[in-house]
Amino acid sequence: MSITIRDVADAAGVSTATVSRALRGLPHVDPETRERVRRVAAELDYVVSPSASRLASGRTGTVAVITPFIDRWFFSTVLSGISDVLQENDVDLLVYEVGDPGTSPGLPAERRLRGRVDGVIVVTLPTDAPRIADMLGIGLPASFIGVRWPGVPSVCIDDAAAGRMATQHLINLGHERIGIISGRPQASTSQANRALGYVTAMEGAGLAPDPSLEAFGYFTVAGGESAMTSLLSQPNPPTAVFAMSDDMAFGAIRALQRHGIRPGADIAIASIDGHELAELLDLTTVGQPVAQMGRVAADALLARMLGREAGETSRSVATTPPGSPYEITVPTTLIVRGSTVPIDRATA
């Protein structure tokens, strides 16, 4: 049937061992021999059998990405970043979509990964300890996005800083009654930190966060819409709102539209994400370099797998505080748009 290393060896007049060495660029091969082998292999259109190679070497040249979703902006963007780096390094990308951490069966039985990949990248929003522990149980090199884990390279933004930045921006605009649309009542670390940033900024400005001005949007558009609706029904509604994610802010904007309230002009809104369509909706947001996060995580993983230092990508982009070499923090930037305008001009 198909061409094997044996065929190439025979045609080149060498042993299969030499073909293997020559084609993989290993040292101790006569340049002339190598050239000849290469030529013959090309002529024969020889392709190494991945199965055989894997079985013999124990390496798969494949990385798995475990992600709750692939059809949402954040995740598909991360995935795309990961894909870039892996492709550059000639590593295959296996994708496992595992669903919402809260409701779904969970990580693919870690047993499934065994022998199938050389490393894993786990993307999560809420921390999901048991599953992750399981995952690491098989001793595969790993890297995380969105969660810190001791001993595992993890790529995160500074959630507290992001929350503070968004809130401070609203404060600077002159707002005092600032509502907050959180994710879930049961806060993940990431969510808790965003809330912390909000509180810090408020208190720093001498403002007391009003508990009645918090609503939950469950990180979805629909959730954000009802959260905003409930905020609007307060006796004394906020003049500005900080939403923890762009999706929830989108929903909030929708709620405003339904009430005939103009975002920006009547109520200020700022959130976190840097969603592609935030620009379209003229939404002020704290942008995170999502694709970069994927790239950096992939880079960190490859570094571990190949036992080399992290490559270009992560060195140039990330801020790695000394002392915690695995905790990679990527920078965020405030993107000001029409949903937040100074109070003076707002009513003009």
Added chain:
Amino acid sequence: MSITIRDVADAAGVSTATVSRALRGLPHVDPETRERVRRVAAELDYVVSPSASRLASGRTGTVAVITPFIDRWFFSTVLSGISDVLQENDVDLLVYEVGDPGTSPGLPAERRLRGRVDGVIVVTLPTDAPRIADMLGIGLPASFIGVRWPGVPSVCIDDAAAGRMATQHLINLGHERIGIISGRPQASTSQANRALGYVTAMEGAGLAPDPSLEAFGYFTVAGGESAMTSLLSQPNPPTAVFAMSDDMAFGAIRALQRHGIRPGADIAIASIDGHELAELLDLTTVGQPVAQMGRVAADALLARMLGREAGETSRSVATTPPGSPYEITVPTTLIVRGSTVPIDRATA
């Protein structure tokens, strides 16, 4: 190091062949034996070595998806649908992101796929003949999304019908000067058909399509914005616009906003896609069942690979015209929203 089939065989007091049969659910195994083998395997936490299994059997249990992008709504949604079906069937998903057909290096060297997967799903928008032909050259079972190819199961919408539906809707609303935002000047089959639908509807209503009312948006938000801007600068601008994709319609809406023109009230807009965020922007669109398209394509591929008939998914959803068993057409539906309101009420 790790547990092999040998260990299980010894522990269960049978041969490796029997273990293999028992664990894979093959017939001709004493139920009692099977049970014992299963128990022992579980106790030992035995996992089949994929590499060894692949090498011996020639099957990989893996499917590759070739897609231009993974970080765009349409593609990530398709991918998610594919992922569903593959996961149900215990097939691994390998993703190759190949970039824009126009500018990128192209399909992963088909040689890369050889021996690595049992089948391929190709997702494309514009037809890209040479690459696809290459792809099929290696004789891998395949299925396509968005492109027809002789002898290959392909999942598409009826583009002409979709274009007609959107345009007719605008006509029914009383519009006569209806502009069109196309993709590229060099039309793909799919684009050409959408345009055909537009023309058909216009002519059916006794309206002559005005060439000066066509602009190109290159299927991007930014492109849609400038296309709409140019339409607005016409001496006699359209009162309604049909955009070939939601992204371009989004851009068009943005252009309207910048000009202080209200979509729906001042100019009607309808497009094709059923993008998740179309609802948010109150955009009328012809929805395609994107995730379903992925599921159906995966289903069709598995059917070919396993030599069985297509499963539930594709039978229930798709319309397969007799005589062309491979040309699967999925239904579209017009979703009417605020961007298209009757002319009478529009100015109210």
Added chain:
DNA sequence: TTGAAAGCGCTAACAC
């Protein structure tokens, strides 16, 4: 620098 040969762990005939 190159070759010989022993696996890698499993599957699939084939025999019993």
Added chain:
DNA sequence: GTGTTAGCGCTTTCAA
């Protein structure tokens, strides 16, 4: 119903 055995195609010592 179960065991024996010959590979699958490559990598990797170990010698030469």
